[in-house]
Amino acid sequence: MSSAHRFSVAPMLDWTDRHCRYLFRILSKHAVLYTEMVTTGAILHNDPHRFLQCDSLDTPVVLQLGGSDPKALAQCAHIAEEYGYSEINLNVGCPSDRVQNGRFGACLMAEPELVADCVAAMKAKVSIPVTVKNRIGIDDQEGYQHLYQFVDIIRQSGCEHFIIHARKAWLKGLSPKQNREIPPLNYNYVHDIKKDFPELTISINGGINSLAQTQEQLKHIDGVMVGRAAYQHPLLLTQVDHEIYHTQDNSISAITAVQRMLPYIEKELSQGTRLNHITRHMLNLFQGVGGARRWRRHLSENAHLKNADISTVEQALSLVQPTEAPIIEKMATAS
Incomplete structure (x- = not known):
């Protein structure tokens, strides 16, 4: 199984733009970098270059798409592949009202069959991997079975890599910021997904604040995704190549x-x-x-x-x- 995704920096709205990613690529040659979430409408109804331009030093980098129309997602995935992105990721984790109103993000966890259709449509259009980033559940979904069924349905459409934020998302009553902090973490659910689907690549996101914690998680799953912590302490990325990817690359100041x-x-x-x-x-x-x-x-x-x-x-x-x-x-x- 590929070790490319052992460490990644999360897609973060207003933060992980192309300038940010250029800096991060200087700090780490191997960390997987993600764009901000880009909606299908933004790409299809505007100049795609505005949203997809990507400096060569920035690659490999994953484009995260927001949308729920299989045809539109497939079109955007095809355009993104032509721009040189190494992977397409579908956002099934963002809980904001604006995203819900567009019928994408975390609310799609209630529609796994639609997510499967979206993945299948994109995979039919591109040769690069198509992945899904999701939560362990939403709202009143209780227990592991909901997550298991979600992953089981979507893997059958050809998705081989899931990035799972180990918190539920509450679609009403909590802000996006609160949804990153208030719902309790449940790493065991993510670990259990890896046990039940050993052939899949499973990455974990949420509450991981150090490379020591990263190493501990890598005993159970394939990859760790870190968000705001890496942004607020970017020098940590200078240690990733040596500590996580075990390369001989010297860290830079x-x-x-x-x-x-x-x-x-x-x-x-x-x-x-x-x-x-x-x-x-x-x-x-x-x-x-x-x-x-x-x-x-x-x-x-x-x-x-x-x-x-x-x-x-x-x-x-x-x-x-x-x-x-x-x-x-x-x-x-x-x-």
């Missing part, structure tokens, strides 16, 4: 990461991108390092200005002490 970002930033600025659209993803790079607060403040106060350019980043970098503190394996609350 935050200073080196910034230096490697500079050519990309210059190119993007020349094409009209605003500096703060890139640097907002870099604010946490120096967590635990001398000058981290000065780095954040300088970028926060200056990167949005009309005349902000590469020198703004270089000035911020000059405020960081050259001797960096050791990386502390500590992550904020995960998604």
